[in-house]
Amino acid sequence: MVTRGSVRRKSKEVFQKVIELRKHGYSYTEIKKKTGIAKSTINNWLAFAGLTLSKEHLEIQNKKRVENHVLGTIASKITRAKHRTEDVDQFIQKHKSNLEDPLFIAGIMLYEAEGSKGESNGFSNSDFRLINMFIKFLDKYIGKKLNLTYRLYIHDSRKDDLQKILNFWSKKISIKSNQIKVSWKHNIVTKQRENKDYVGQFEVRVKEITHFTSKILAISDIILSEYTRS
Secondary structure, three states: OHHHHHHHHOOOOHHHHEEEEHHHHHHHHHHHHHHHHHHHHHHHHHHOOOOOOOOOHHHHHHHHHHHHHHHHHHHHHHHHHHEEEEHHHHHHHHHHHHHHHHHHHHHHHHHHHEOOOOOEEEEEEOOHHHHHHHHHHHHHHHHHOOOEEEEEEEEHHHHHHHHHHHHHHHHHHOOOOOEEEEEEOOOOOHHHHOOOOOOOOOEEEEEOOOHHHHHHHHHHHHHOHHHOOO
């Protein structure tokens, strides 16, 4: 049993520290780390002082947890930003020697013009020649064994021609037609899209390459800086 006398015999200074820590919302585990006092003793002392988990202290503790979570989230964002910067810088250093290579410049500019600026890492176009050029750019400068996915965006009015269109892209891109996923567009058809030779918008997505878009756009900024009017 805890009494005033037993507290004095233990250590009034440590007892007061435990009380103060609890008042500031520290958990039993946190108090133990800071004082070295066993949780059972902490519990007895707090019960003696009337500072067990009251509604007030639960709110304090919850607020403290929220604050720690916010701080942890901010720290994680800073760490991720640092890793992205380092990754992009390494990519720039690796490819500085390719800034005079026509295919390298073409691939970067294709993505600048028609690539996704989010995290999907997708390049799309209706011209198979540009799709092929982008794939060759990827093979030469990013990696031979990339995980690429392919998607066709086509208006639903062309459903009857789907297999013919898939065969077209399969032949032009040298992939199997069953590798191509299809997304149907339902917007109002314009006269241009009524053209029977229209084969939709084809997209190539690059998978499992960290910060791919950031890397490509960083190189693009370097190239474009040479031609931007001051």
